[in-house]
Amino acid sequence: MNKNLEKKRHSYSHILAAVIKDIFPEAKIGIGPAIDNGFYYDFKDIDVSEDDFKEIEKKMRKKIKEDLSFEKEIISKKKAKKIFKDDPYKLELVEDLDGEEISVYKTGKFIDLCKGPHVKSTGDLDPQAFKIDRTSGAYFKGDEKNEMMQRIYGLAFENKKELDNYLKMRKEAEKRDHRKIGKNLELFMFDEEVGQGLPLYLPKGAMLRKLLMDFAMDTYLKNDYKIVSTPHIANEELWERSGHLKHYAEDMYGPLTVDEKKYRLKPMNCPFHVKMYKSKTRSYRELPKRWAEMGTVYRYEKSGELHGLTRPRGFTQDDAHIICRGDQLQDEIMNALKITKYIYSTLGMEDLIFKLSVRDPKKKEDYFGTDEQWEKAEKALEEALKSFGQTEYIRDEGEAAFYAPKIDIDAVDAMGRKWQLSTIQVDFNITSRFEMSYINSEGEEETPFMVHRALLGSLERFLGVYIEHTEGMFPVWLSPVQAWIIPISEKQDSYAQKVRKKLREKNIRVSIEGINETLSKAIRNGETQKIPYLLVVGSKEEESQSVNVRFRGEEIGEMSIDDLVQDIEEKSKK
């Protein structure tokens, strides 16, 4: 964010607080920073609803017009405590600050603990360039254990035009919402009685999912992965051993008791793959093992965290584990990067952001494993990125999992939003917990490295993002329905059937639609359903044994069936 805009946004937040203090003199105030689309301020003991927004805006505009100056003052902690004696949250914040001197800003009667900077005076702000947006609950200092305050969000930009642009963009994003498109295109649904966060795929969605799944798995098989398959539940003892029950229990579904033994739905696939690895003594000669599985896992996400397909409770990971020797580690990571890039560019998401998540060197005790393991793994990840040619990446210290450093990859969608989808991790926890080993060339037992990777992440999350990215306009090869045959009248019924049969023989996903509708109505339906090919057949076409082709809103004209098949196959190439 540019510094100037940040100053403005931050200044709006002070004006908001000043106005709220006028309306609710008893209000206790928290913090009020600038954020990337405006600002917010946290309050306690207020009662603001959407109906009040207009009034708040009006009062804020008035203060802006009064041209009140922002006056900075450096005062002692003692004095600050006196000033904020009625604001317990501010007192706590003063207490948290290092040093004896702190700065406060005064605007009219309103005084706030604040390091600034601000605009010179409220008159520097555009009274039309902000908008009170929404309210929400927010924990004081972002800590779940603290009290919840009421947060008021505002949008703020340099001028009204930018604000309007932002609102327009947000509307566009709403239009692309995968939950909405999923409903309109009949891809998937949720049902109260089935349970929260458990998607049901309707025929078109299930086809889309299958096509995506086949594409991913075929790619892995071509890259010398082997496919494996494991059950959905396992004895609790397995999760005890893997450490999930200790570290992850609250995200797992509760136990099912069968024959006096407790079983759990799997939140991850790793332990199963490890068990298969351990089913016999392994030699260094047989490494690396690359085992892939479309593994459906269940995680008990808190109800408020659920969100359509991007955050469900049951989902299928395009998971794989690579068990390898130390000297193979870097190449294996590089290969995973290569496949990731191939998959995303094939799907039309070229823009990827690579993040190397390493441990926080100041908090080594928070992480599992030895220094040597960490150094080796972090280096392997970093070197893999470099030799892959990805010299641009973000190094995130402290973002590693407690058991492993990783490369996380964000995909950037058509609206410029970033979504973390892929992850490539080097796991030490599991290799030692399960005492995994192989016999090296010296005849000694050695612990292998294990790379855990999910490139699409999960089919659900990826599909959610992909639906928004494409606005439901999938490439021809991924379209669950590729073509509609639209007969002009019932007279073309048998010809339409004939065309359908010919296309089905070529494995083209096609159906006959619009028999009881006018042509334009059928075209309209086909376009709203985002069917790539609309094939009109009337008496003319029947006579010349052709179809009249419309491709994504564009009339192509008459085409023989063979030419059409060729065109579809051409456009279906990945």
Added chain:
RNA sequence: GCCAGCGUAGUUCAGUGGUAGAACGCUUCCAUGGUAAGGAAGAGGCCGCGAGUUCAAUUCUCGCCGCUGGCUCCA
């Protein structure tokens, strides 16, 4: 899980302290169409679930469930 808002037909949404309406969709009939909505008729609702207030609750109150936006979380 927490804060706030919402829950009415398959869908999108009006509406009301005296048990409901539109559009699209669906069914039937008419129309036999030439590239983004042809016409008519009909069916379809425990107004999310449970309790309370009331002569009377879809409407008011409370609880539960679900959805939405945030917060927290996503080892």
